[in-house]
Amino acid sequence: MSGMRVRYVHQGYFPARAGAELMTRSLAVAMSRRGLRVGLYGGEGDPEDERLMKAAGIGVEPLPVRDGEERAADLVHAVDAFQPENIRTGLRLARAWGVPFAVTPASAPDVWPHRAAVLEGCRRADAVFVLTDAERDMLRAEGVADSVLHRIGQGAHLPGTADPEGFRAAHGISGPVVLFLGRKMRSKGYRVLLEATRHVWARHPEAHFVFLGPRWDEDWAQWFAAHADPRITELDRVDEDTKLSALAACDLLCLPSTVDVFPLVFVEAWMCGKPVIGSAFMGSAEVIADGRDGLIVPPAARPVADAVSRLLADPAERARMGREGHDRARRELTWDAVAAQVHRVYTELVPARS
Template sequence: MGTGRLMRVLHVTHQYAPAIGGAERYITGLSEELARRGHQVEVYTSRATDYHTWANVLPPEETRNGVRVRRFAAWPRRGHTWAALKLGLRHYWPGRAAALAALIYYGNGPICPGLFGAVLRAAPRFDLVHINQLHYSHAATAYAAARRAGLPIVTTPHLHAEQPATYDVDYMLAILRGSQVLFADTVGERDFLVSRGFPPVAVTTAGHGLNLDAFPPQDRAASRARFGLPADAFVVLFLGRKIDYKGLEPSLRAFLHLRQSCPHAYFLAVGPETTDSQRLWLTYGQQPGVVVRGAVSEEERLAALAACDVLALPSTGEAFGIVYLEAWAYAKPVIGAPITAVAALIADGEDGFLVAPTQVQRLADRLAWLVAHPDRARQMGAAGQAKLQRRYTTRQIADIVEGGYTRALRRRRTRL
């Protein structure tokens, strides 16, 4: 589609590929698609791949698929940094003291000392700045520099409506108020922003998208063999960082209930381990039918999606949930939690189920229903795949974002 006008765009984000994560995948896919369309896109980001440490492991500069990426060294996130964040979050509300907001800014990171000056110096080369991911500290740094330079600002906050720490700090609210356009991930996020007083004309529902070419057909039997899964098994997949809020433990407990009546069921848990998951494996020990893999290659990730019968990720900390789209790319039904973002994406009973992580028995019942109704399960997966193709491809998201950029530039000119 396109706007017809080529633009010079600076994307500022906390992390960028090869770093993994939903927000990282969003900005990487968007940057590459806009560059493919002929826009001049540069990315300013940290050198990190892990927000737990902000360790500087990536090169300062590189070009990835037509996108120039400039990375800045960040201060490391250590024990005292986490302590500052916890102190700030514990006492910030309701007094909203500026000193506590400063602790939140410091504790969140990434603190990149060179970022502010670099944005300021580069400003004449760009038409606008697009800030990706609100609650990390790069957002406030980029916003301050862009404001001083007089550049239009658009923001994709990826906020979690249920988690005030992702948006309800004064400097974060200032970014939202000062942006010409806000890109909401879901209708639920848009409605939430409007309910908080942001003008509807400034909030556009965009969402995440997939480059479908990156999800080629996979041989199901070969994918299962890769993980040692029987060809005739019913496979429940957990795919993501194994941290408490992602819902690994309730998914495992629901699977163990299912396994009692369905001995051919298997649970495949794929994703980076954390202290949460390490404690979980120690608690439950080695269980029949449970297959665990840590961080895996993209090829193995796709094989896991192709191998499963259902993706179970009842996470309470999603701004969107791009992994649900990835499961739909292989026509798999999904199970998510009924939080604002996920409830706006998954149609309960149509392309997946919504189950709170506290409802372990209900989650087990939904898994058992999918086992008992394989034809209906396939129909649900196909419905999700159709939704993905209809609304959530990278090209469709880029169309929406291009339109938002054009409106931001028009509003800026009108104000001037």
């Protein structure tokens, strides 16, 4: 359907940032480039993202309070079950306008604040986009029809300019860098990595740990105070140049998350040729090819430290895993590939309702 009008629903976390938000905006831009007329219902966003959306011709509006009389879209697509209001609002608008409704949960059930509302939205959706087969199996077991489930991939969000040497100089880093990139919330594993630092230093005293991402937990500062060391750098939200510079400067990414679906930061690390270390979560074996582009380890200090130390001690293995991840990301994990999959589903849904 030429000129299909799509409205995405994701209210965001500003001033914090999350992978689901980047996913929504990256998909919106990719679909706009494919000729769709795209808009986003959401809250205030990062200024860099707002410029990117504006350049792609995408309008960003507040979540509608009322349905209104005029149909504003041919399809409504809500993202992120961590914010169930996205799904409720998207479904309400779609039904009021008589158009198909699509949803991407984009987060693990363990963090859904209103599981029943999310599952009801998925059961009533015309399309549900999942990131792994494990997520598909979980939703199928919860009563979501197999016919509406569609597996898609992830893509990297790296619009910045890398300056790895500048990043190292700015933070006084001379040794190898272990990067944690994500929200500082317990389930993401930043506490485990903090506890692992002393075990790594016993074998690699020159290692430097960088924790970059929104300060989420109420007690995040106490955790860093308890593990204070000049070899630890803690950064809050940063701009895209700094984020990409950190990825380019690091030797490996470590995110021992236990509650996830498909962390976007893994794809971003692979696009930069870096190996990743993660822990088991729903579908983790589909996300990380253990021993090929990264390692999957138990979410405890010593196993994480052993994995970090193993890769720090073996530059050849780090390089091999980084190449494997890079090749896979370039081959399979791009927003062009995701947009093609999603667009195909959209075109199947919209004519059926037109």
